[in-house]
Amino acid sequence: MSQRLTIALDAMGGDHAPDMVIAGADIARERHPDVQFLLYGDAARVEPLVAKRAALKSVSEVIHTDDAVAADAKPSVALRAGRRSSMRLAIDAVAEGRAACVVSAGNTGALMAMAKFVLKTLPGVDRPAMASFFPTLRGESVMLDLGANTECTAENLVQFALMGSIFARTVLGLTEPTVGLLNIGSEDVKGNETVRGAATRLKEMPFPGRFYGFVEGNDIATGTTDVIVTDGFTGNVALKTAEGTAKLYTEFLRRTFQSSLTAKIGYLLARPAFQKLKARTDPRRYNGAMFLGLRGVCVKSHGGTDALGFANAIGVAANLATNGFNEKIKEEMQRLASANPIPDTKAAAV
Amino acid sequence: MSQRLTIALDAMGGDHAPDMVIAGADIARERHPDVQFLLYGDAARVEPLVAKRAALKSVSEVIHTDDAVAADAKPSVALRAGRRSSMRLAIDAVAEGRAACVVSAGNTGALMAMAKFVLKTLPGVDRPAMASFFPTLRGESVMLDLGANTECTAENLVQFALMGSIFARTVLGLTEPTVGLLNIGSEDVKGNETVRGAATRLKEMPFPGRFYGFVEGNDIATGTTDVIVTDGFTGNVALKTAEGTAKLYTEFLRRTFQSSLTAKIGYLLARPAFQKLKARTDPRRYNGAMFLGLRGVCVKSHGGTDALGFANAIGVAANLATNGFNEKIKEEMQRLASANPIPDTKAAAV
Numbered sequence: 133m134s135q136r137l138t139i140a141l142d143a144m145g146g147d148h149a150p151d152m153v154i155a156g157a158d159i160a161r162e163r164h165p166d167v168q169f170l171l172y173g174d175a176a177r178v179e180p181l182v183a184k185r186a187a188l189k190s191v192s193e194v195i196h197t198d199d200a201v202a203a204d205a206k207p208s209v210a211l212r213a214g215r216r217s218s219m220r221l222a223i224d225a226v227a228e229g230r231a232a233c234v235v236s237a238g239n240t241g242a243l244m245a246m247a248k249f250v251l252k253t254l255p256g257v258d259r260p261a262m263a264s265f266f267p268t269l270r271g272e273s274v275m276l277d278l279g280a281n282t283e284c285t286a287e288n289l290v291q292f293a294l295m296g297s298i299f300a301r302t303v304l305g306l307t308e309p310t311v312g313l314l315n316i317g318s319e320d321v322k323g324n325e326t327v328r329g330a331a332t333r334l335k336e337m338p339f340p341g342r343f344y345g346f347v348e349g350n351d352i353a354t355g356t357t358d359v360i361v362t363d364g365f366t367g368n369v370a371l372k373t374a375e376g377t378a379k380l381y382t383e384f385l386r387r388t389f390q391s392s393l394t395a396k397i398g399y400l401l402a403r404p405a406f407q408k409l410k411a412r413t414d415p416r417r418y419n420g421a422m423f424l425g426l427r428g429v430c431v432k433s434h435g436g437t438d439a440l441g442f443a444n445a446i447g448v449a450a451n452l453a454t455n456g457f458n459e460k461i462k463e464e465m466q467r468l469a470s471a472n473p474i475p476d477t478k479a480a481a482v
Numbered sequence: 483m484s485q486r487l488t489i490a491l492d493a494m495g496g497d498h499a500p501d502m503v504i505a506g507a508d509i510a511r512e513r514h515p516d517v518q519f520l521l522y523g524d525a526a527r528v529e530p531l532v533a534k535r536a537a538l539k540s541v542s543e544v545i546h547t548d549d550a551v552a553a554d555a556k557p558s559v560a561l562r563a564g565r566r567s568s569m570r571l572a573i574d575a576v577a578e579g580r581a582a583c584v585v586s587a588g589n590t591g592a593l594m595a596m597a598k599f600v601l602k603t604l605p606g607v608d609r610p611a612m613a614s615f616f617p618t619l620r621g622e623s624v625m626l627d628l629g630a631n632t633e634c635t636a637e638n639l640v641q642f643a644l645m646g647s648i649f650a651r652t653v654l655g656l657t658e659p660t661v662g663l664l665n666i667g668s669e670d671v672k673g674n675e676t677v678r679g680a681a682t683r684l685k686e687m688p689f690p691g692r693f694y695g696f697v698e699g700n701d702i703a704t705g706t707t708d709v710i711v712t713d714g715f716t717g718n719v720a721l722k723t724a725e726g727t728a729k730l731y732t733e734f735l736r737r738t739f740q741s742s743l744t745a746k747i748g749y750l751l752a753r754p755a756f757q758k759l760k761a762r763t764d765p766r767r768y769n770g771a772m773f774l775g776l777r778g779v780c781v782k783s784h785g786g787t788d789a790l791g792f793a794n795a796i797g798v799a800a801n802l803a804t805n806g807f808n809e810k811i812k813e814e815m816q817r818l819a820s821a822n823p824i825p826d827t828k829a830a831a832v
Binding site for chain 2: 204206267268269279282283314316319321323324348349350351352353354362364365366368369370371372373374375376377378379380381382383384385387388389391392394395397398399400401402403404405406408409412413
């Protein structure tokens with residue numbers, strides 16, 4: 133077992149847990165033959181699901197707990213009262229070195245609060261951020277923050293830009309990733325003081341990658357930059373607006389193909405091509421938001437996802453854990469702190 | 483001429499001005515037989531374009547000016563130095579009662595600054611907001627602010643909600659419009675103090691319409707509420723993210739139909755249906771952002787639009803000018819100020 137990558141799963145998190153979690157783990161096991169699982173949750177429900185899957189059973193350990201974080205629990209309450217919850221125990225496994233990463237489809241706010249409290253932030257990082265992939269005309273981009281930090285300072289945005297760039301280098305394998313700051317215009321005078329302040333800093337500092345400047349909402353889908361940086365409020369609205377628009381177009385498309393007999397026949401002919409398109413834009417493909425900036429890998433799956441989506445989230449976590457992303461962030465933050473001390477933030481003291 | 487609705491046009495604003503403006507005016511004239519135009523701009527360029535169109539010529543007056551606001555001019559500079567610009571003279575025509583409304587495809591920031599300075603805000607309105615229509619699964623929604631106010635207070639959002647609701651009543655003809663406040667979750671504890679403060683106020687006040695509570699980015703396309711209220715930064719990002727995603731899907735669709743011979747044949751069969759879809763989701767159909775809250779009707783067209791898009795923006799302005807939207811806002815604000823004085827804002831003093 134020593135060569136294997138151990139992944140801690142919150143078996144009770146998500147709308148369709150624990151079934152979806154266990155089925156997802158089984159798909160992930162097929163895709164990543166070197167993984168093994170610590171499954172935290174109600175053993176009476178989890179064990180029968182694992183028992184049905186012999187290959188999964190051979191690489192899994194079920195750790196029983198009665199407690200689970202409710203989907204609507206306040207993060208502060210979950211943090212205080214959920215010390216024996218499946219979510220918390222799975223995070224603890226990472227903190228205590230028993231697992232390389234943790235995946236949960238449970239309450240986002242609670243997961244963020246617990247992960248931050250238990251794992252702590254990396255040196256030079258004041259606040260962790262949620263990041264995820266977006267489909268673009270050019271391929272894929274990564275955007276952060278998607279909702280962990282409702283209000284951000286210029287310094288927070290600078291740190292997100294650094295983490296995003298290092299992510300693009302280590303995980304996406306880009307040598308010179310471009311990073312854009314989301315704004316409502318590309319000119320220097322646009323936006324609020326926070327984004328303008330962050331842009332000024334990013335232009336002056338020795339940036340690992342290339343700071344592109346301001347980008348706008350439409351640049352997300354165009355793929356103008358490899359990384360898009362924004363505060364958690366704007367990022368969350370942009371993410372969900374994009375998802376909503378994608379659904380709207382899918383529905384318009386469905387109605388269009390249903391609108392006449394010739395259109396229906398047209399669909400039958402174009403169907404194989406549309407199935408490829410569907411696979412490409414499948415939201416499950418982009419499942420797995422990463423909490424960047426913590427001393428440990430924590431990935432949040434959509435609460436409503438199915439086994440396939442959850443398996444993708446596990447894949448994201450395994451990828452982050454194996455390519456040494458956190459070590460790279462640590463190195464880069466130290467390099468920056470010594471090259472360019474930041475007098476006005478905690479980061480400078482590290 | 484006295485029964486006609488006079489519309490002032492900035493003939494020099496927009497990437498393809500003045501040609502697109504004059505061609506757009508001609509389309510609008512056909513659609514709205516009761517309109518007449520005041521065309522502000524370089525007579526040497528505008529008059530030949532008008533002369534070619536006899537019907538348009540008979541309902542147009544060209545007012546010459548050498549000056550035009552540059553597309554990249556800073557709003558403050560345009561406001562100071564652009565007193566003889568085509569944009570400013572067109573706005574002046576509304577302020578001086580010579581026109582019922584003004585339409586420009588020029589510099590957004592300059593138009594907003596000039597319109598606010600010249601027309602002033604309505605009683606009870608601290609800041610005007612930019613509003614526009616969005617296609618949804620249910621039909622159309624209206625969203626504001628789309629970029630006029632980068633930073634907003636809770637009171638600003640409350641006023642936007644009121645204006646949006648009155649807009650939905652008078653322009654869309656809805657008797658009980660629903661209004662949602664854009665946030666990153668639907669629970670009361672979500673978001674920042676500004677949106678939470680606005681929600682508290684909107685729940686307590688005698689609201690004209692129905693305050694739905696918080697909505698999320700995906701609710702825009704779903705059409706969960708008739709009106710969506712947000713600050714100008716978030717609204718602008720959401721608008722452009724939706725536009726970008728729509729373009730991405732259109733491109734994916736094009737590639738899909740091109741990807742094989744049978745898919746191409748499928749497209750030929752489904753083509754009439756797709757042309758209907760294209761017409762429905764044509765961005766020109768949604769052209770014409772309205773500045774709500776001013777003592778005069780001012781509509782901003784996309785800078786890059788064509789004649790058809792500009793004609794739609796003229797239609798939006800004509801609609802706002804004829805249905806007494808501003809009078810309704812004034813009435814409603816007075817009613818609210820007397821029913822429920824707001825001690826902490828200027829609005830209370832009106």
